[in-house]
Amino acid sequence: MNQPSTEAISKQIAALLDSPTTTHGLVRTLRAAAKEIELHQHHHASTRAYPDGRISATPDKVQIGGGSHRINSFFNIDAVPPADLLWDVREGIPLHDGTVQTLFSEHFLEHVDYPRSAKHYAREAHRVLAPGGRLVTGVPDAAFVLSQYPADPSLTAEMVERWYANRDCHGDINTYLDLINYVFRDQDDDPVYNPHYWAYDHEKLIQLFTEAGFRTVEPWPFDPAMANPKRQWGSVYVSAIR
Ligand SMILES: C[S@@+](CC[C@H](N)C(=O)[O-])C[C@H]1O[C@@H](n2cnc3c(N)ncnc32)[C@H](O)[C@@H]1O
Known part of the structure; x- marks a missing residue:
């Protein structure tokens, strides 16, 4: 049997979401599936360009999950537009080993499942950073x-x-x-917003990045030239050195 296409599944999901008889529980699940299919389609379009999972460029400053918040001179990777590269980071970071000096993310990590994707991200961040390179991560401060x-x-x-x-x-x-x-949890019925999968504090960030091999993990003094100013209040940031 041929593998069903995600386009065909998307059409069926759209029809079910339009139907007044679809139950609320199924609507929530279908919306989540529709969102995952969109991410899957973006990701697979990019993997066709980079089949070995590594882009040819070697940017030294990279932002993950920046959404519409761009940082000057950073290469932006996100699962959905706008970004320089659309990539589902749960599948890994599509950069070469030891090439990045600064890897930045804020209000991204809590949107990936724990432990599989969060721990995988921490290991991938360690892999792509150059020795002495810096991972800066900010999350809502639980x-x-x-x-x-x-x-x-x-x-x-x-x-x-x-x-x-x-x-x-x-x-x-x-x-x-x-x-x-x-x-x-952030799991209300608004289809625009992504749920939170895990909550973090300073101690958890230290544990996560130390386990992934980082030498030091310390508080990051908030820098509005890099971070989104609206994230300063109520967030916790760390800087982890490879
Ligand atoms: C809450 S927004 C934060 C945007 C921005 N960092 C800020 O603080 O304003 C979370 C971002 O993470 C991205 N994201 C979530 N899961 C992702 C994944 N698996 N791979 C890549 N990006 C992801 C989303 O698309 C979104 O742009």
Whole structure:
């Protein structure tokens, strides 16, 4: 039997999503599948250009999962446009061994499954960095959010404003625990946003990158020339040296 094409599956999913009789649970699962199919299609288009999983260029500054936040002189790899290269990093980092000086990501790691993809990413980051090269990683700081519980309502309001101002979930954040749920899971019914799969704090980042072989893992002094300024509040960043 021929392998079914992802295009054919996408059409069937679209038809089911349009049907008023499709149950809510199935809608959620199909939406997630449709998103994965989109990533798969972008990734496979790129692997046709780079069948051995390595691009020919050797950029020395690379951003992973930057979305629309571009950094001057960085090569941007993301699963979806806009980016210099569309690549699903859960499949590895498509760069040559020991070639990168700075590998940057923020608010990306919590969007990949743990342990398989997160630990694979940490090992791949170690592989592509040159000796002495630096991995900078920022994530929502779960320790900060938990340390405020039970929180003053004004802090809840500030977090909602800073993190969810553009989203349609304000009516559903009714208590501080709802906000903790967002930070840990982010699995509401908005098809635009990607769920959070794992929560991190400073200790977990040290453990993850030390296990992957990094020599030192230290707090990173936030630099708005590189990082997205809106991420400074409530995030934890580390710099890991290979
Ligand atoms: C919440 S956005 C953060 C964007 C930007 N770093 C910022 O802080 O504004 C997460 C980004 O990670 C990207 N991403 C998620 N999973 C990915 C994967 N498996 N491979 C590559 N990029 C991924 C998403 O496409 C998205 O651009």
